[in-house]
Amino acid sequence: MKIIDKKTIAEYLNTSITNFSIEELESLIEIPPQNINYSYAFPVYRLAKFEKKAPNLIAEDLKEKLVLPEYLDEIEAKGPYLNFRVNTFTILNNIYELNQDYGKIREITEKGRFNPLKIVIEYPAPNTNKPLHLGHVRNMLLGNSLSQILAYKGHEVFQVNLNNDRGIHICKSMLAYKKWGNNEEPKERKSDHFVGDYYIKYSQKEEEDENLIDEAMDLLKLWEEGDPNTRALWKKMNSWAIKGFEETYKKFGISFDKEYFESDFYLKGKNKIIGGLEEGIFEKKDDGAIIVRLNEGYNLPDKVLLRSDGTSIYITQDIYLAYLKKEDFDYDESIYVVGNEQDLYFKQLFAVLEIIGFKEQKYHLSYGMISLPEGKMKSREGTVIDADDIIEQMNNLAYKEVNKRYPSLDKGKKNKRAEIIGMAALRFFILKFNPKSDFVFNPKESISFEGETGPYIQYCYARIESIINKSNEKIDLNINFKLLNHEKELILIKQLNYFPEIIDIVVKTYGIHLIPQYLLSLCQEFNSFYGSCQVISEDKDLERARLLLIKCVQIVIKIGLNLLGIETLEEM
């Protein structure tokens, strides 16, 4: 077993090229365009300075000088490029031997150098006055998928949630329920939606009656004073909201190691701030508010940490929560999955934490907003894509498709299959975009099972399964690797080799979309191979070679999909 990546090639080249270090060489090595059947390329331009020759001559000379190692099938000098093709046996052997661990080949082959970390991931931090919407869906899918990727890589991951369960927005839905709810219970209505209905009700009524906000403020005051009736109502409505959230989390396969509640500690952050004031790290303004100066050293706007009336604001609690999470999990790194509208806020939070000596590794996984063709989603106006609705729509559409293909299938099986396909479509659709970019969700056009979709990847997996089932040959490594020399096969093998590198880049850059993008390329290449190469054949040696190849494709698809939280299907 041997990992072949840019670093391997760099180390190899370093034996002949002495003007550059291994690291420099590694950064120069690139992956050739799709239509070139070589795994890695080294452009020789940079050597021209030393060699004083035309690049194409340098490449040719270098090729002559290099001795082909056992893990390379071929080196080609083409124009100013030196191209390397990794040995087919090495790649397929790695995959077949490691199976579901293939993405961890580096950790496995370099055991002593891997340092597992304790990582806390906080998401999706909902407000308990309304149900989860499409923005939360993106948040949950990113948070959950990143958790799985890091855990796959051997880190100890703790998923935690912060419930924003107090404040004026909560009191708004409480007030509406008090005034117009007639003490009703959710019953058939999903309980978080039931709560959300009152939030919308409040917003509608507020337009007619501008004094309504004063009543909500009064309710907030009562809540803060601990008025028993208000607290009882709050408790009841919050439990409805949270119960509803839990049902939704379950659909996404999310479970938390710990749930935090803002109401438990919103009063507790003050000590840290007052301590900082006493140490002279923070300043008290004339009106009594405590602020931190961030312009020097951080080039950020100053930030209020405690109101002039001594009450805490969001950052007060977030500072406290950082310590609390450290106490609970003794983590090495803390990741916050929060939308990019809070980029500045997180820069400020991390700066303050650093100033007060809380030096643990922190990362804000920032993602772009989802909007609708009509514009921004607004819960208050009810113009949101609801998380539960979108799941149901996906399931229904998947059911129709399953039903069309397998009308005689047992209803329970149809449902189960539709659920897996529908969820794959949703997850893949959201995760295939670069997390950083905003995107417009067009409900009419976005829901599709054709083209670049989750079902497309699942279909590819099922097709392979079907071939394997039809063949009578055994799959093992005892094949003639030279038989895999069709253009489509070489492209597929080349792509398979990149997978562990892709996972490494995802972990380093948090670019989760690279996994869906990779899977799309792999499956497109497989389907193209499928169109021009028959696996089951009279030529049993060829059949066995191709079976191993497609088995390896299947293994990689499964790892990739599982990292995205998507299940595979053996038939569809």
Added chain:
RNA sequence: AGGGGCGUAGCCGAGGGGAUAAGGCGGCGGACUUCUAAUCCGCAGAUCGUAGGUUCAAGUCCUACCGUCCCUACCA
């Protein structure tokens, strides 16, 4: 107004300074008596927002401008 992000075909969108700028949707034309057509093959469609600059090489780096979104709360 200041700060940050983004601008790639009709639409969506990948691009780790280097080879002819992926792929999907939509459009047009083909392929199921052959391993699952949720598929594949072919065609059409891009002065990569504009103008400069750095470099042997720029969609990618720098500057300015234009457009767009977000932030600039003692809200969360």
